[in-house]
Amino acid sequence: MTDSKRLPYTKEQHGKVGSPLSSPVSPSMNAVLQLNQLSGGYDDQLVVKEISFEVLEGEFLSLIGPNGSGKSTVLKLVTGLLPIHSGEVHLFGRPLSSYSTVEKARVISVLSQEEQVSFDFTVEEIVQLGRYPFQRGWFQTYTKKDQKQVDEVMELTNVAAFRDIPFRLLSGGEKQRVLLAKALVQEPKLLFLDEPTNHLDIHHSYELLQVLKEWQKTRKLTVLAILHDLNLAALYSDRIVLLDAGTVKEMGEPNLLKNSKQLEEVYQVQVQATTHPDVAKPQVYLSTQNHISKQEKALVEMYSIQQVEELLHIKLDQPFRTISNAVWGEGIQWAQDYCNFYVTKDYVCSDPQEDVSSWMMEKGILPNQAIGMMTAVPLKHAVHCTRSFHGVSFAAVVTAGVGNPVDIIGDTEPQQVRRAGTINVFVFVDAHLSDGALVNASLSATEAKTKALAAHQIKDKQTGTLATGTATDSLCIASSQRGERTAYAGSGTIIGKGIAQVVYEATYQAIERYLKGNR
């Protein structure tokens, strides 16, 4: 078979995003389960309409989609719980209808949402039931091998401690883990899961999915899981099938979740797709604040600046979205408190993060919503500037020490020592910036700072050339996220220009104060 015949996985078959994928498929060599133009439902009502996809050996395929889109109905159709209206289901290349119940139980197990346990069994007895398909004849024999498998799986799923406890006495999450153990002792080749992480806390969701991933790797277990949690689906699935009103809206690698427009159409809610900070997988967030109109309060009314002893503290009345390289609060996040701590020139930065966070706590500032920088410049030399440009408001608070200026392209060795002779820039902008726009905004602010250094003819002492910064500059851009969202804040935009103007003005003045103070 040629690759082009494996239609469900090619771009051609995907068609346009949003088009239903209902063409028949030719089976792949390694298809464990194949749904071909499958339709079915309840009485006269067709719920699943001509859907086609394959589950390949050893893959973790997640079915996602809104409530009522037909996910559980698909599962009922492929396990034989519901009669097929039209189309075909093949299990390991054979029509599903040709399997006896015991034959099916030897290759598939199901962890469904509606699993009922009517008798007063203990946890161990429930798990032992999973060995049923392996027992033969009228006088069924439960062997040592069966018990070994039961013990092993109970350990893996963390339920061994409940072994002798009646199942009915367990919490929802504990019951879910026991039922997973029962499904796994069946040693299935194909495991169907209907909302397996329902009832589970994040620790146990993680453990359950890790166990499944492990079995997937070591025992070639194939998994077809219904997941509501799009972020778990993104992290754990090899492929995802997005169902909408009983049809396949799209299928493919987890990156299909980056299409927020499609998710919004299907789920009827505003979302933002981004990526996980540690792994190359998408993550989806609900957008609760999109297009908030400008409120009465002006930017300057949203913050107060306090200078107490060795701290310059800018406090906002609500968190702003930030991008920063500050000692504390680096990366992209939200922050409400912005701190610039004064340290003496001989301050030794063995653990600056620990220092800054503990200083914050001493001042009653919560580090988890704060940005923290440090400077050896007297805080009374800080400059605060505001500006309105084309109706957008900007503010900057800057301390500048230029005892350590560097021309970044100068042919000198990088300075390893983190000295506190630095330019610290906080910028506040009343706009709604995408993450990309925050990066743009950082560039705009940096270019403006470099211009301010040049205007003062600040030079790298080693090269004698104009300095582009100091060795340890910090920057934080904070955006209110009010108004229309924009992806641009570079030098060709109102926001980029506004940032540059306010940063230039504040940095220029701050350098002036520093130079005067050192004369």
Ligand SMILES: Nc1ncnc2c1ncn2[C@@H]1O[C@H](COP(=O)(O)OP(=O)(O)OP(=O)(O)O)[C@@H](O)[C@H]1O
């Ligand atoms: N036993 C039933 N009898 C009649 N209609 C049913 C039955 N079970 C489900 N339905 C209907 O079929 C449609 C799809 O239901 P299904 O449970 O497959 O959706 P789902 O995607 O799994 O939803 P959820 O995310 O809420 O679990 C729904 O409109 C539902 O009302």
